[in-house]
Amino acid sequence: MKVIEELKKRSGELTDLHHIMALLQWDQEVMMPSSGAAERADQMATLSGITHRKEVDPALGELLEKAAENPAASTIDRALVRVMRRSYDQNTKLPEEFVEALTRLTSEALHVWIGARKEADFGRFRPYLEKIVEMSRQQADYLGYAHEPYDSLLDLYEEGLTAIRVQEMFAGLKGPLSDLVKTAMDKGPELVIDRDLDQTLQVRFAEMVLKKIGYDFSRGRQDVSTHPFSTTLGHHDRRVTNRYSPRSIEFIFSAMHEGGHGMYEQGIAAALGHSALDCGVSLGIHESQSRLWENIIGRGLPFWRHFYPELQQLFPEHLAGLSVEDFVRAVNVVKPGPIRVEADEVTYNLHVMIRFELERALMEGAMTVAELPEAWNAMYRKYLGVTVDSDANGVLQDIHWAHGSFGYFPTYTIGNLAAAQIWNTFTRQVPDHEAIIEAGNLAAVRKWLRENIYRHGSVYPPEELIVKVTGEPLSPHYFVEYLRARQGC
Numbered sequence: 429m430k431v432i433e434e435l436k437k438r439s440g441e442l443t444d445l446h447h448i449m450a451l452l453q454w455d456q457e458v459m460m461p462s463s464g465a466a467e468r469a470d471q472m473a474t475l476s477g478i479t480h481r482k483e484v485d486p487a488l489g490e491l492l493e494k495a496a497e498n499p500a501a502s503t504i505d506r507a508l509v510r511v512m513r514r515s516y517d518q519n520t521k522l523p524e525e526f527v528e529a530l531t532r533l534t535s536e537a538l539h540v541w542i543g544a545r546k547e548a549d550f551g552r553f554r555p556y557l558e559k560i561v562e563m564s565r566q567q568a569d570y571l572g573y574a575h576e577p578y579d580s581l582l583d584l585y586e587e588g589l590t591a592i593r594v595q596e597m598f599a600g601l602k603g604p605l606s607d608l609v610k611t612a613m614d615k616g617p618e619l620v621i622d623r624d625l626d627q628t629l630q631v632r633f634a635e636m637v638l639k640k641i642g643y644d645f646s647r648g649r650q651d652v653s654t655h656p657f658s659t660t661l662g663h664h665d666r667r668v669t670n671r672y673s674p675r676s677i678e679f680i681f682s683a684m685h686e687g688g689h690g691m692y693e694q695g696i697a698a699a700l701g702h703s704a705l706d707c708g709v710s711l712g713i714h715e716s717q718s719r720l721w722e723n724i725i726g727r728g729l730p731f732w733r734h735f736y737p738e739l740q741q742l743f744p745e746h747l748a749g750l751s752v753e754d755f756v757r758a759v760n761v762v763k764p765g766p767i768r769v770e771a772d773e774v775t776y777n778l779h780v781m782i783r784f785e786l787e788r789a790l791m792e793g794a795m796t797v798a799e800l801p802e803a804w805n806a807m808y809r810k811y812l813g814v815t816v817d818s819d820a821n822g823v824l825q826d827i828h829w830a831h832g833s834f835g836y837f838p839t840y841t842i843g844n845l846a847a848a849q850i851w852n853t854f855t856r857q858v859p860d861h862e863a864i865i866e867a868g869n870l871a872a873v874r875k876w877l878r879e880n881i882y883r884h885g886s887v888y889p890p891e892e893l894i895v896k897v898t899g900e901p902l903s904p905h906y907f908v909e910y911l912r913a914r915q916g917c
C-alpha cells in the first residue's frame with residue numbers, strides 16, 4: 429500500500445475512535461443517568477488507552493518520515509501529513525510518566541480549585557498551581573520552542589501562534605479598547621426580565637433561529653446540557669446543546685454561538701470526511717465562526733429587524749414596550765466587571781489580555797504564583813477600573829489553570845479578531861448584506877462562509893487561512909473598527 433493510503437487508513441481509524449469518545453462524552457452530558465458515572469469513566473479511560481497506543485505507534489512515526497521524504501502530490505494529502513505529524517509530535521514528545529503525573533496533578537488540582545473558589549481561599553490552591561506552572565514549563569521544554577517556553581503552549585491550541593504575535597495584536601487593541609470602555613460605558617437601556625420565560629417557547633425560538641441561519645437538523649440536533657457545547661460524532665453528525673434559564677434571553681446567543689461551531693463543521697467538504705482534516709482548524713478559527721454568528725450578526729440591528737417581531741410575539745408581556753432599537757442597544761451594553769464569562773464584547777478582550785500577561789510572566793519566571801492574586805487585582809484596576817472584592821471573583825474564577833491549560837486564553841481574542849476581519853471581507857464582497865440579513869436570508873451568509881472557510885476543514889493552518897480569505901494576516905484593526913461602529917463611537 430502507498431504511504432499516503434496507509435496514513436489515510438490510520439487517520440480514518442483514529443477519527444472513528446475520537447468520534448466514539450465524543451459520543452460517550454455527549455451521552456454523559458446530555459442523557460446518562462447519574463449512576464452511570466463511575467462505569468462511564470472506566471469506559472472512557474479504556475478507550476483513551478486504546479486510542480493513545482494507536483496515536484504513538486512507532487510504525488505511524490515511520491510512515492510520517494517516509495511521507496516527508498516524498499511529499500504528496502495534492503494539497504489535501506500534504507495537509508493530512510502536516511496535521512498527522514503535528515499530533516504525532518504532540519503525543520510522543522512527552523514521556524508517558526510525565527503525562528500520567530500531569531493528569532494526576534490536574535485532576536487533584538481541579539478538585540482543590542473547586543473548594544478554594546467556594547471559600548475564596550487562594551492559599552489552598554497555591555501549592556497545586558505552583559506545581560502546575562512548573563510542569564507546564566517542563567512540558568514546554570519537552571515540546572520545544574524557538575523563542576520562549578510559552579510559545580510551545582500557545583501552539584498547542586493555535587497552530588503557529590507565538591507570544592510575540594499575541595503581544596503585537598494586543599498592543600493594537602489595548603488603547604482603543606480602554607477608550608471604548610470609557611465612552612461606551614453604561615450607555616443605553618437595560619433589558620430586565622422580571623417574569624419567567626416559558627422554556628418550551630425558548631426552545632422553539634432557538635430551534636427556529638438555528639434553522640433560519642442554516643444549521644442542518646438532518647445532520648445535527650440540539651439538546652439541553654449544564655453548559656452549552658458543540659461536538660462532532662461523525663461527518664454527518666454535528667450536535668449542539670443549549671441551556672435555558674427562566675429570567676434570561678442568553679439562550680438565543682448561545683444557540684447562535686454553538687450553531688456557529690456546528691455549521692462550521694457541517695460545512696466541511698465531503699472529501700475530507702473520515703480523516704484528521706474533517707474538523708475546524710484551530711480553537712481560534714472555531715471561535716471566530718461561533719462569535720461571528722453570536723455577536724456580529726446576532727447582536728446587530730438588521731438581524732433583529734427580522735427576528736424581533738417573532739420574539740416579541742412569543743414573549744409579549746416581557747418585550748411589548750421595548751422597541752427593536754432599544755433591544756439591540758440593551759444586548760450591546762458595555763459594563764466593566766470582574767468576571768470574564770459575564771463580560772461584554774468590548775471588555776472581554778481586556779480580561780484575556782490580563783491572563784495572557786500573567787501567564788507569560790509565570791512561564792518566564794518573572795512572577796511567582798504567590799504574587800499572582802495581587803498582580804491580578806492591580807491589573808483589573810488598571811485595565812478595567814474594577815476593584816476585585818475576593819479571589820473567588822478574581823484569580824480563582826477560571827477553570828483553565830487548574831486544568832493545566834496555559835496558553836488557551838488568547839484563542840478567545842484570536843477568535844474575535846478573526847471574526848471581525850472575515851466579516852469585513854464579506855461586507856466588501858456583499859455590499860447589500862444588511863438588506864439580505866434584514867430579509868432573513870441568513871442562508872446567503874452561511875453559503876459565503878461555507879465557500880470561504882467551512883469547506884476547508886483543517887487543510888490550511890489558521891494564519892494561512894486568514895490570509896487566503898481576507899488577503900492579509902490577522903490584525904486588530906477590523907475588530908476595533910467593528911466595535912466602534914457597533915457602539916456608535
Ligand code: ZN
Pocket residue numbers: 685689714715718
Ligand atoms: Zn465557542
